[in-house]
Amino acid sequence: MGTSRTAQTSSAREPATGRETTHHARIVWSADKRDLRAHTVQLAEQTLLASSAPALSGDPARADPEEMLVASLSGCHMLWFLDLARRERLRVTSYEDEGEGTLDGVRFTRVVLRPRIAFESDPDPELLERLHHRAHELCFIANSVNFPVEVDPR
Numbered sequence: 001m002g003t004s005r006t007a008q009t010s011s012a013r014e015p016a017t018g019r020e021t022t023h024h025a026r027i028v029w030s031a032d033k034r035d036l037r038a039h040t041v042q043l044a045e046q047t048l049l050a051s052s053a054p055a056l057s058g059d060p061a062r063a064d065p066e067e068m069l070v071a072s073l074s075g076c077h078m079l080w081f082l083d084l085a086r087r088e089r090l091r092v093t094s095y096e097d098e099g100e101g102t103l104d105g106v107r108f109t110r111v112v113l114r115p116r117i118a119f120e121s122d123p124d125p126e127l128l129e130r131l132h133h134r135a136h137e138l139c140f141i142a143n144s145v146n147f148p149v150e151v152d153p154r
Contacts, residue, residue: 025041025042025043026041026042026043027039027040027041027042027050028040028042035051035058035059035062037051037052037056037057037058037059038050038051038059038062039051041063041068048063048068049061049062049063050062050063050064050065050068051063051064052064052065053065053066053067066101066103066108069101069108069111070099070100070101070111071099072141073099073101073111073113073139073141073142073145073149074097074099074113074115076139076140076141076142077097077113077115077132077135077136077139077142077149077151078095078097078115078135080134080135080136080138080139081095081115081117081131081132081135082095084131084134084135085131088123088127088131090119090120090123090127091119091120091121092117092118092119092120093118093119093120094116094117094118095115095116095117095118096115096116096117097113097114097115097116098114098116099111099112099113099114100112100114107147108145108147109147109148110147110148110149110150111145111147111148111149111150112150112151112152113149113150113151113152114152114153114154115132115151115153115154116153116154117153128153129153132151132153133151135151136149136151
């Protein structure tokens with residue numbers, strides 16, 4: 001399928017909430033002599049251990065901002081896809097994505113999402129392509145970035 005987009009026109013979007021919303025993330029850093037980049041990301045009632053990317057001397061056992069951006073794009077696409085599939089009365093039994101972002105050293109140049117989805121019964125391939133395309137159009141985060149986000153369902 002290879003859906004890609006860098007910007008979206010307002011005519012193709014459906015307002016999800018019909019109103020402006022505000023979203024929060026709290027970042028807390030305290031000097032850690034073992035990793036000066038170590039910090040926590042607080043989202044809702046969850047705390048995520050974070051650092052910089054390993055290529056920037058961060059702790060590979062902790063999440064980094066670049067991974068979180070890829071995860072945000074993946075999660076947004078998944079949630080829209082699941083909603084659209086439900087509207088089509090498709091029963092999804094599992095959904096996994098192996099998203100991958102490419103950074104050229106200065107900025108992201110692209111992100112590829114590779115969702116693998118299992119269904120209770122085999123859906124029409126054309127319907128699946130339409131659902132992925134529509135989920136891609138509706139994703140708030142994909143609509144906000146200035147690099148291509150491709151969807152390559154397997």
